[in-house]
Amino acid sequence: MSATRSLSLVSFRRRLLGWYDLHRREMPWRTHDGQTPDPYHVWVSEVMLQQTQVATVIPYFRRFIDAFPTLESLARADESSVLRLWQGLGYYSRGLNLLKAARMIVLEFDGQIPHRVDQLITLPGIGRYTAGAIASIAYNAPAPVVDGNVVRVLARFDAIPDDPRNPRIMEQLWQRAQTLVCPRRPGDFNQALMELGATVCTPRQPDCQGCPLKIGCLAFRSGTVERIPPPKRSKLLPVERRLVLCVRNRLNQYLIQKRPPTGRWAGLWQFLTLVRSSERSVLEQISELSRRIGLNLTDLKPLTTLCHTLTHRKYVFEVWSGKTDSVSSNTPNGLWSSLDQMEGKAFSKPHLLIRARLSP
DNA sequence: AAATCGGGGAT
């Protein structure tokens, strides 16, 4: 790998860090006095930031640290508390892995978050990126990081036209990041690279005039910035139809169920949900359900229909309301719960929206 | 190597 053409390695670092010192954004997990941040804060923030933008994470991070100010307090928490704090953030296994790892650190690492990448990466929920981020930001280790932002910045800087989803290209970018990382300020360097990608070297309409690396950027020189990296061709989303039933008893409680511990929305609560058959009518499906779980249902009415689009599929929820005189059911994982009681439980986003429609 | 796992920001 040749150096940086017209921009030397040292100049690359100096320009990038100089830009960062001027444009660094304030974030709750960052210190403002050049001090090394709390490794626990770095870890929590980096896990929350996986596939999630900074603006989305900030309120979740504040609430999480308020509830669990230290690694020890997190290790003592239970899964339901963590999921409640993760509610709405998505990728819920991140939260559960965070809890698992906290307990492992207490038991196997004497309560100290490991400094080395090869130790960090053994913890659940910490991969190559997050290990590098923690090691460099919290402990000033000269470890590289390559996230979506860094991929874009480096692919453009070197004018790599190939798809970085190709593992070979990705490995090339990791090597490049390793070479570039500033040994004096690795944490700031890595954050600078990512922040540049998030605020200047953006996917669309990048601000090349404001970029400290435009001198030396091969994509800028050749006018190919907006074509690098190549966009992912979108595929048609499969549609999943669901029938949701909000059953209320005489105590103003609703029947809710806890989702299984694996799969989508694992461990989260929801109203009664079944796959919506296109063969049978809604009322047929509901009466079959009522027989199966032993509930006598009355006042069945359509409440709303809502769509929820995820990365790989689209859900359509047909939501119905109903009443019953029963106070028990055969529903596995079923529970009668008032709207107030539900506040303490973690619901998926679509069921959170359904819940909001039930409030008086 | 490909699929899975959420939800939202930006355009």
Next chain:
DNA sequence: ATCCCAGATTT
């Protein structure tokens, strides 16, 4: 409507 986001884990 589309692409992407401070990715990791499972298949």
